[in-house]
Amino acid sequence: MSVVGFDLGFQSCYVAVARAGGIETVANEYSDRCTPSFVSFGPRNRSIGAAAKSQVVTNCKNTVQSFKQFHGRAFSDSYVQSAKSNLVYDLAQMPSGSTGIKVMYMEEERVFSIEQVTGMLLTKLKETAESALKKPVADCVISVPSYFTDAERRSVMDAAQIAGLNCLRLMNETTAVTLAYGIYKQDLPAPEEKPRIVVFVDLGHSGYQVSVCAFNKGKLKILATAFDSELGGKDFDDILVNHFCEEFGKKYKLDVKSKPRALVRLYQECEKLKKLMSANSSDLPLNIECFMNDIDVSSKLNRGQFEEMCAGLLAKVEGPLRSVMEQTKLKKEDIYAVEIVGGASRIPAIKERISKFFGKELSTTLNADEAVARGCALQCAILSPAFKVREFSITDVVPYSISLKWNSAAEEGLSDCEVFPKNHAAPFSKVLTFYRKEPFTLEAYYNSPKELPYPSATIGRFLIQNVVPQASGESAKVKVKVRVNVHGVFSVSSASLVEVLKTAEGEEQPTQKAVCHSRMFFPTLKQQYLPRLKSFSSLLFQTTTEDAKQEKKNDQPPQAKKPKVKTKTVELPIENNLDWQLSSEVLNMFVENEGKMIMQDKLEKERNDAKNNVEEYVYDMRDKLHGVLEKFVNEADRDTFSLKLEDTENWLYEDGEDQQKQVYIDKLAELKKMGQPIHERYMEAEERPKAFEDLGRQIQMYMKIIEAYKDEQYDHLDELEVTRVDKHVNDAMVWMNSKMNQQNSQDLTLDPVVKVEEIKAKTKEIYSACNPVVSKPKPKVEPPKEEKTENGPVNGQEGTENQPCNPDKAMPAGTEQETAENKLPEMDID
């Protein structure tokens, strides 16, 4: 399986992978670790990431960004409607009522769902991971803001599926940061100390998230979270843009917002200015040439003025900090560290406020941009059987309290109860018991809508089907398992009907109907029954330890003490009705379409590459024909080829501008037919001297040996063989001299008389004929016996071939392979 983490940011994304036992943030095809969250649609293909961002001005209507905010939202959502007016691209309603984006793609107007657009971005990130890991990627962990509701989370999960990813966990951004921090500070706290409390702040482009975590060695427990989705880098950009729109309106009489292109450029410049102001407090210029109606605009701003403009935004910094402190009832002195991440956390005024609130220096242990992706990759490694990660467990929290309501037996009307209070540990499952005679519906909803940055409190409806009364006619016991899963999504994960069979004595066991009756949770009776409610809660909720082993198991219901009853459990089907959930047919269609678009992009890339190859060849050859290749082509051929190149260049701008891939391939072949022989002659001439030199050196060497053949060093060689070597060497010399002479007297514009390959072959040939003869070792002379010592080898004979090798050293490198294979790579921080 692949071990990959994706930080799916509002403005930019990061990809981290587990490689060589460590977590590494990997770069995209532009050698950049940051991939902009942009998708651009063109007449022939899509561009995603950096290539899309570069089209934000030139193709602004079809270049989409900031779409993370539309996940799981109705088109009619007031948030969508108000965001719509600030976008340069169009939004449209999907048939289901959710939000889609309207663009021109392949010369047609198309509406893509947000899941599809995020799916496209994920396709790109997946490719980045694949090219880093050099293998297909499917298993991964993806980040989402901790304040995302179920509908938003499910929408991101669908996007992952469209991109062919198997998301093992949707991880809250601050939780990912917590994990990354935990791995860095592995020894937190020292054994005798109590848990250390660390506050994490992530200030990204779209929002501000704060979480508090208790670190107890390998156990990381999130205690509380708070957020503000209206405090992010984009909100500072908006203030700057509005400021300059107003100023340019007055100064140059320009209505900037009426021109999408100008507005996009202003956003870009304002963001740059904002970043510069973080590093510099003096006056900084903002100049845009040919901004609108051929007018150049210019202005300036300094940090002090910026902070004044943003006073309202900056005042929001404290709220979430105060909220987490109140929720956890911690005192400021309990906080061990405050770690900040996210691009916008670099704004000095924000840092000051956070630091002042806690009365301590902020900590920046982690890479502010990459921590989320790295945390996700770590989580993926923890989930992967292929990696051994130091023992880490991380428990998250439920961000909004979740209640269930249902219609109880005819007389009682609507009942409800809170199943997961805010900050309840997650993932977590609970079992609820109902007594019913017929199918019933549970509706899950967030019970404090004021806290939700989302218009609808409904999570979904779950119809528990096939419920029938017991044989006796009494209500049947139905166990319903509710769950907040690893993705932070609520579900009714299973339901079963417990059929009570006859006991051994033939008597039917009485059921525990009264105490578990839903009436206890009738809202208006809540106060009145509160004391009873508490005592009965153990009957209603059985904590399953599956997800949250650390949580103390609730008391067993009193039934446990009863005599044994024979029961049979029947699984019940559940019909889910979730808001904005894509149907499987639609999802399949999106998966299929994504595959088609990937193929289209690939074909278009190949077509473009083929075209570029022609263009490159034309330019390359044109330069060389009057440069290095000049000597290797006669004048007439050169003129013909030059003309051909010029024609091709013109063709590329005219008829050849937009052709099929094969046309370019054929064109290149046609050019190469003329160019290749010239180029080959050049290459031959370049390499020929060295090839002759090597051969000459070889010949000389053997000649020297033949001359010295009578000397003591060679007197063991066989005379007949040496004569043969002599002949070989002489023949080779004759061959070389004749070829060299012929070649030297021939014009370079003609094909060479001898090819470099032939010269090399000749060198090889004499080597194999001569070397075995001349390198024959001289026979060893046995030393006189009496000189041999008892204790060691004879002087001067150490290290000869006869000496036995050290068996350890001689062992091939792969011998230890077996053990190495069994050992999993240990995860470490690089």
Ligand code: ATP
């Ligand atoms: P989100 O986490 O909200 O989904 P994101 O992950 O894409 O968004 P980040 O990359 O963490 O966001 O931060 C991007 C924001 O940080 C942008 O608004 C950017 O302008 C801002 N930013 C980056 N560097 C600086 C800086 N030096 N000073 C001020 N703002 C900065």
Ligand code: MG
């Ligand atoms: Mg982020």
